[in-house]
Amino acid sequence: MVSAPTPLEEELRALAGAVPDPELPVLTLAELGVLRALHVTGAGRVEVELTPTYTGCPAIETMSSDVERVLRERGMPEVEVRTVLAPAWSTDDITAEGRRKLAEFGIAPPRPTGPAGPVAVGLGIRCPHCGSTETTLLSRFSSTACKALRRCEACREPFDHFKEL
Amino acid sequence: MSPARATPAPLGTAAALALGDDALVLSHRLGEWAGNAPVLEEDVALANMALDLLGQARTLLSLVGDEDELAYLREERAFRNVQLVEQPNGDFAHTIARQLYFSVYQQLLYGQLAAEDGPLAPLAAKAVKEVAYHRDHAEHWTLRLGDGTAESHERMQRALDALWRYTGELFEPVDGLPVDWTALHDGWLTAVTGVVEQATLTLPGGPQSGAWTAGAGRQGIHTEPFGRMLAEMQHLHRSHPGASW
Incomplete structure (x- = not known):
């Protein structure tokens, strides 16, 4: 999984990373530092890893569906967004x-x-x-x-x- | 229940249930303050801490099974939370005393779990940072009430005394948790004593457990107010199964 990202992965990651935070819409998910990984796992299939800022942050569900929507619109019919906890998000992850x-x-x-x-x-x-x-x-x-x-x-x-x- | 969640490590299940129920029940109790807290800032603070705890509960209960089934469809005797967290909010001092006792415990416990390589480590490493703010909040209010007016001092002391006998259960070993319980208790006592004394209050002198409270909540034996709390918490889900908005 550590292989270098393909051009498609880079493009999709930029798209997902540009999704605005639902509660602080001035920030993108990439700037907030919550987009952890994106892998294309097959034709039209992509897996995304998001991490919540706080364990109980309700925005994570909206983030997931927003990411799913932009990637679908880009022609990826199968999008799986997973939530990962480790390593724990820190405010140091904000760009x-x-x-x-x-x-x-x-x-x-x-x-x-x-x-x-x-x-x-x-x-x-x-x-x-x-x-x-x-x-x-x-x-x-x-x-x-x-x-x-x-x-x-x-x-x-x-x-x-x-x-x- | 989704198949992916059906086979958790048996070692972690009892522990995840115990800690998940602690977080869920305390979250509900804190949520009862929404719209009722003495000032708006506290309304917001208590609700935010309730939300942190709810997030922890969801993660922990999902390690055991379906989070909604576990939260809304279990009977009282199946809950494994300590009796401390189910105690009613009482006056604001009682809520703060409960927060002080529990947040210090939870921060030290999660700190230990985060350092281990167990199934709960990722959550513990994340939650310990959130709980540090809960503890900070409880400590500041204990100082403010204890070292405040005669009335606030007396009420804070009464609250510390009333909840003291539920604190022993926090240190009853839980199966599957790689925790040094003696060190946890020592660290907790030192921290709580420090805050209580600085607040010009007196550390309660009685036993930390009654004959029937030591480890009782972890075995599913709860105090009378818990049944009423559960009835309110579960009512909507039981009346309208599968409802969503």
Whole structure:
């Protein structure tokens, strides 16, 4: 399975990777880092591996059906999307371009995870509106499990922070 | 039940069922706060933790069989969760005490499982990172309530005391889990004691198990509120088999 991807696989992977995240549509699945593998296993047959951000993330089902749809439309009638857990997804898997888009969208991107684990001190989280680092944690959980709610002390705006995992 | 799932390793089945039921039942209890929490942020936080636990439950129960059949069609005596997670939400302090006891345990347990090469390792490695936030949440609230007003202090202490006797069961060995239970208990006690003392509270002094609670939930013996919780949880599925939306 480690053989180099064929041109078809590269094309299909680009298509699947360009599918937008259903909950954060500014990001693609490739930028989020959840598209793990894609293999063409026969004529018109393709297997895709996705990994969930959080174990209970309900978006994974929409991601699967969206990937299935774009690959079918490209002429692959048999698409199998599997969910894999290992290795566990980390916010470090979000690409640099993904981080830039998050900030532009008003969500403070995750910081690199350290050896101390994901629950780090709240230093250096920049307000996506005004750029101040004077921000305060309001709640460890926000509109989705992957975000925390913070407030900027400079511009007083609340904002979401994609928290480190 | 799909054929691919029909032959799990027997060693992992009892363990996956036990941990899956813990996650499922606590998820349901936390979900009961939706729309009822003291502030909006807590409503969202408790629901998010419930969702994490539901994801863990789905993965674990799918290792055993059909997740819906297991969740919705088993009788009370077939559930293998510890009695701690089925305890009613009570006031907010009771929910936080239950969260503190359980999230510290779950984080240490998953930490050990993630380091082993067993069938539960992939889930444990993933879930341990999520549970770190649950623990962080419970610890902060324990500090805030314990070191808060006289009223919040008293209620937090009452909650810790009331749930203490359900904590012993957490450390009853489960078949098929490669866990050092003594180290787990020691690590748990150290962590919980640290938070409780910092919160100016007193670690409960009584036994960690009653004669009938030690390992009882893992054998299918549950407390009275659990039946009512299951009735509510299973009612829709049993009334409308196969319904979807």
